[in-house]
Amino acid sequence: MTVTTAKPVVRPACPHFSSGPTAKYPGFSLQNLVTAALGRSHRSGDAKKKLKAAIDRTKLILGIPDDYRVAIVPASDTGAVEMCMWSMLGAKPVDVFAWEAFGQDWVTDAVKQLKLANCNTHVAEFGQLPDFAKARDDADIIFTWNGTTSGVRVKDVDWIKPNPDRVVICDATSAAFSQDIVWEKLDVVTYSWQKCLGGEAAHGMLILSPNAVRRLESYTPDRALPKLFRMTKGGKIDEELFQGATINTPSMLCVEDYLQALDWVERLGGWKKLKARSDESLAILTEWEKKSDWVEFLCKDASVRSNTGVTFRIKDARVAGLDEAGQRDFVKKMMKRLETENACFDAAGYAKAPPGLRIWVGGSVEPSDVKKLLPWLDWAFQEEASKL
Secondary structure (H helix, E strand, C coil): CCCCCCCCCCCCCCCCCCCCCCCCCCCCHHHHHHHHEEECCCCCCCHHHHHHHHHHHHHHHHHCCCCCEEEEEEEHHHHHHHHHHHHCCCCCCCEEEEHHHHHHHHHHHHHHHCCCCCCEEEEECCCCCHHCCCCCCEEEEEEEEECCCCCCCCCCCCCCCCCCCCCCEEECCCCCCCCCHHHHHHCCEECCCCCCCCCCEEEEEEEEHHHHHHHHHHHHCCCCCHHCCCCCEEEEEEEEHHHHHCCCCCHHHHHHHHHHHHHHHHHCCCCHHHHHHHHHHHHHHHHHHHCCCEEEEECCCHEEEEEEEEEEEEHHHHCCCCCHHHHHHHHHHHHHHHHCCCCCCCCEEECCCCCCCCCCCCCCHHHHHHHHHHHHHHHHHHHHHHCC
């Protein structure tokens, strides 16, 4: 007997579940941005004050150690990671750990672009983690804290042994503001505004430990560095970068949007409140998944399951029995149906990940909207599955 699911009536107040750019924070309005330094040089006094405020407030709100430096850099999180890889790596052996699409990009950079000597790569399938026990105590390390495309995050960083002679580079773009980052274990931390705060794209945040600064000042790679990657002048760290100067022209409209998002975080009670919202949404999805007869988590281990980008595969035999192209087409039709109903946008899995769903539940998403979404997912699945 086929069980039919009635079409829901109540829609999420905000149907945006994209994993980047993500939903704007509740209460966002373009009117909030009228204070932006538009039409002004980013080198003007007013604009530099805003850029410096973005840096200082980031350190304060996230609890970044006082002796760490923070800068706004070009090309989003990707630019922040790559400028450090190209500037710092080659002095020591390197271990790269990857388990999703962007982590595999860093593998490609290390092996095929930089062609680093003595570079070990440890790559796991989507939904799983690599063996961190293979990390060498004397090697530089590159890893992603939270796998945006796989729905898997690191459980802890106990596997990183202190060693002042190496640098640890962490891509934390979908973990900042939502997960417990252990700053003292990390030398480079990067993220972008368009993930956990629903900010606008193209700007990256670069956080450097004193150890990372020492590497920049003591090591000169034997490769040409594009202007966008240069963080030193005359062999010394360019301190102006950490005072509000930028390598290229930033969007002051995007800067204002970031500052307004930080205002919202403070009103809410700090980044731990955002984490609590993400945890609540993940709990809602977990209860739904337990009762579902058609969907299951891509990440089987609950202890390492992401609380921001949550991934699912369709286990129903009618869909699971299709080839990959057929499964992707099925998800595409589900999403089209949901978009037509204005109930859910952009929740299909990442293109390079296994076919399925990816639901963003970072802090800017209301847990109540996650609850309202689930009946729509059940309905859309049944509608499309009935055609198979």
